[in-house]
Amino acid sequence: MVQNAHKIEVRHLSKSFGDTKILDDVSFDVYENEFLVILGPGQCGKTVLLNIMAGMDTADEGTVEFQDQDSNMGFVFQKYALYNWKTVEKNVELPLKFRGVGKKERGRVAKKYIDLVGLNGFAHSYPAQLSGGMKQRVGIARAYAMGHSMILMDEPFGALDAQTRYQMEDELLRMRNTEKATIVFVTNNIEEAIYLGDRILLFSDKPSKVVQEYIPGLERPRNNAADDFMSYRTMITGQMDLAL
Amino acid sequence: MYQEKERPLWQNVLLSCSGILVFLAIWQCVVSFGIVSTDKLVAPYTLCMTFIDKLNNVVPDGNTILVHIATSLKLVLAGFALSCVIGVPLGVCMGFFKTFKALFSPIFEIVKPIPPLAWIPIVIVVFGIGMKSELFIIFVAAFVPCVINSYTGIQSTDPALLNVAKTAGASRWQMFFKVGVPSALPMVFVGIKVSFGSAWATLVAAEMIASSVGLGYMIQQGRQASRPDIVLLGMLVIGIIGGVLTGLLGLLETKVIPWERH
Amino acid sequence: MGETLEMTGGKMSRKYRYSILSVISVICVFGLWWAASVWNTNLAGPIDTAGRFIRLVENPIMGVPLWMHVWASVRRILVSFVLACIVGVSLGVAFGIFPTFKRIMWPVFSLIRPIPPLAWIPIVVLWVGIVGDTSKDIIIFIGIVMAIVINTQAGIRQTDELLLKAGKLLGANKWQLLIDITLPSSIPAIFAGMKTGLSTGWMSLVAAEMIAAKEGIGFLINQSMKNSSDTALDFIGIILVALCSAAFTLLLNAIERKVCLWSKMRTK
């Protein structure tokens, strides 16, 4: 994995809100086409970090450098952030519309990704008619439809029940086989991190910094009850407790 | 995104004041430079003079401004209080008890779209010209929003909260008094504020149509005497009193409902 | 099983009972009206009113047929409502998206807002005269526009920050954010404002026509006071206003249901 080209270099990021320091000298790299998981306890400033990477917020210190010109990226939100007054199709099309893509092309791309996330037949439904898992599928389709090779996911399955969550994790991995993308995935769930990640960065509680890097070389599909999976989990749990 | 930039307090105050000052300045200029004739608009300065004059002068409407204010206030408060006392209980009961709703909501639906002033001719026949008629009109005006908001308030009680009480063994009455009513209170207050506004507006019109004293009567007489200063003064006083009383109700609300996020 | 059957049966009969109660209460309203007319002979009862209605259609007041009065009122509401929507939404949007503009102008707006629309009647009549529709249109406009401005700006300021953030990340510029996100998400609030405005509008209409008009439903109502207390005429006016106002509200509700389909939907 690690031999892939650098995609993003994050160097010495620090950020405070008032007197509380949120990020403290955070440095890491993101590699081309990897599945990077950022794991840390709740409210530890992971969202702030993603905001800074996406250019929605500025750091007090430090830099985020992109290796190619395209510094744009897709984004998936924990609370879906769907537009209730637009159908599934229109939601997925929206980023293309903003960029001035023609109607026909928009429809084609939207259809492709709606099918990819398994929502064919729901293109003309409104978000209020969908279950939580389906809403997040729309969110993911929309992020892919933007056509960037980089997608940030901020606890995307945090609001789903445990079983739907397992299902969505598998879906996400399946999509990665067909659609190449670099994914930065934020979560507070250790099991989820090990199940998904090519590489895991463990963050401490506020002020957050990178405590540990793990590269779980487990074979996919991974089994969350297997011994090596569990020993990873125990290890990270221990580290996370120490990091608090 | 649409949040205001952080500014020091003095800048905010300055900006807010500047709006009012510019408004007053334009108003004064429009009149002073004769752009609008003084038959139609008087300058803010003249308005102040009229106010001082009106404290003692009974021309053209037969009473000093303080008498007008007192009469109007007395009426509006009486009618408003009456409508709250009857409207709020009716609204919450309609929202909670189906029998109550079945009985009263058709009547209410019939009365609701009738503009309160349309009652004036009938009311005059029944009660004659005077306090009683005006009281009735104000009552009707304030009553409708009171009922509607109390009704919606109790209807939108979180069902989970009702279920908590129900599983804990609460009786229907306990659910009404311990869950429904308190959870409706914020909306009830919204209704009370709206209904005050409605009462005040209706009072002014009622006084214009069928009265011989009060602020509404004063501005109507001002118009007939072609005294724009009296008319504008009346409007201003009506606006200020309405604004202040609504503000007081808001203050009362924060006291009565300390659990709400204001 | 027997118990459950009884249960559903009980529910059915309860529903039935509620409808009966409602019918009874409507009958009671008419009964009370009739009783009041017996008790006070100056007051027209339901039958007198119906008779008066026929006479009114046959012998119009001052030669203006009844439908002309209704149309005069409806036209005024329509014109003022459309104008108030345009002005109110624009002003509300301006207040909503330019905080500094709001900071400066809101105090002026707050100074004018508590003045009831009806209190404007004398000054408006002084300004534009009593003849013609302008004075009435202005009064009704003032009645409608306030609620629309307030609700529009509140709706815009309450736009979910997350949706705006998402919009920016999806690549929207400021204009696109406004058109595709802020405005549609404020539509329910704007409709609420329109509905409030409309009912204030009808109230202002009646007052304005009672005080300063030569035709319209409010004028009819006012006439009923003059012609030796013709209360039947007032009842006709009341019923007409109530019907028109209810029709407008229904229409607006129907439009809202169409436009805001998405906001009322539930998971299947």
Add this chain to the structure above:
Amino acid sequence: MADQPKIVVKNLTKVFDDLTVLDHVSFEINKGDFVCIVGPTGCGKTTFLNLLAKLIEPTEGQILIDNEPADPKKHNISFVFQEPSTFPWLTVEDNIKFNMRLKKMDKKVIDQRADEILHMIGLEDQRQLYPKDLSASAEQRVVIGRSFAVHPDLLLMDEPYAQMDIKVRYYLEDEVLKLWRNTGSTVLFITHNIEEAVYLSQKCMVMSQKPTTVKEIIDNPLPYPRNVSDPEFIQLRKSITKMIRWW
């Protein structure tokens, strides 16, 4: 204690229009048991709990508590919903006393119990605050405290921790076990999370897809406190997962 079951459910069935949600569910629960109900997503668990709480009437079947038909007015039933359901107009302390006051318990007992509960959930210093000033997890703890305060015959919990951060969740799971042990209540706890079910329960009731039936009731003899990486724990989790896996 073991001679007579505390709660007996016989042939419980619920049909909505044409849709059979619950199909002849029968089981028994002993006094003081902690039972977790797990099943696939959308299997009608919430309908099941609403039936037990008598919020809706069954199409068929019976629920007996102490050999009498369950009745919220007679029996002590408490319900914890997924969304925090504190009364916004009551302070933390008054929220905790709400159920006890409904039961018209003695004032002294109410005060004493409220103090105990506030101590157990560690919100003594926040007793005068309104719910709006609490975090979501603290709010949920108030609700759970309120439910335990009456020492309920039957405490129903519908995924109370679904919205919580995982770290908070571990902490609250230990807290609910503490409350359960100290009050001797009988708890029925619904969850989607199999690990949570294995961590908490003495018995796991595994439900099927709709129309829902009880597939199996699995005893969980592991001693408390449990360790999620214990091989026996993992084995139990695995076997339950296998029974309901749909994804």
